[in-house]
Amino acid sequence: MEKWFNVGKIVNTHGIKGEVRVISKTDFADERYKPGNKLFLFRKNDTEPLELTVASHRQHKNFDLLTFEGYTNVNQVEPFKEGILKIPESFLTELDEGEYYFHEIIGCSVFTTEGEEIGAIREILTPGANDVWVVKGKNGKEILIPYIDDVVKEIDVENKKILIHPMEGLLS
Numbered sequence: 001m002e003k004w005f006n007v008g009k010i011v012n013t014h015g016i017k018g019e020v021r022v023i024s025k026t027d028f029a030d031e032r033y034k035p036g037n038k039l040f041l042f043r044k045n046d047t048e049p050l051e052l053t054v055a056s057h058r059q060h061k062n063f064d065l066l067t068f069e070g071y072t073n074v075n076q077v078e079p080f081k082e083g084i085l086k087i088p089e090s091f092l093t094e095l096d097e098g099e100y101y102f103h104e105i106i107g108c109s110v111f112t113t114e115g116e117e118i119g120a121i122r123e124i125l126t127p128g129a130n131d132v133w134v135v136k137g138k139n140g141k142e143i144l145i146p147y148i149d150d151v152v153k154e155i156d157v158e159n160k161k162i163l164i165h166p167m168e169g170l171l172s
Helices: 075-080
Strands: 004-014 019-023 038-042 050-059 064-068 084-088 109-112 117-125 132-137 142-146 152-154 159-164
Touching: 004 038, 004 064, 004 109, 038 109, 117 142
Parallel strands: 109 159
Antiparallel strands: 004 019, 004 084, 019 064, 038 050, 038 084, 050 064, 109 117, 117 132, 132 142, 152 159
């Protein structure tokens, strides 16, 4: 049974030429949305996903705007709204040393280099220069951890454990 990974959600149409507005959940938007790449659309009442081929990709505000081959007007893509774009596990590529997929990091437990448990990573934000890991602290508070070498010291995705060196003010 193939495992599927969420790439993004189609939240609306954009214009009249079949463009859709996507809120992305992928670590590599430029790679996933490259023209010619295949994505699979999962909709509530469909029994099988719809295979789509990316025709174009551009970014606009906080959205990725996509068109698909064979879908050239708004009426054709209107039914795609609220659908989830996914890729099968077989589409995942080997990453370079020190690179990780979001699904490998989310759920990891975070500890300080002194052994204190901070909590578990529940989300990854991609605001710009570096990713920020959102940790649900043991006390229920959200802790934001920048994914930078000064802070993140060791990542063990096999055991779902991450060691950090807390910078001043990070955990307060």
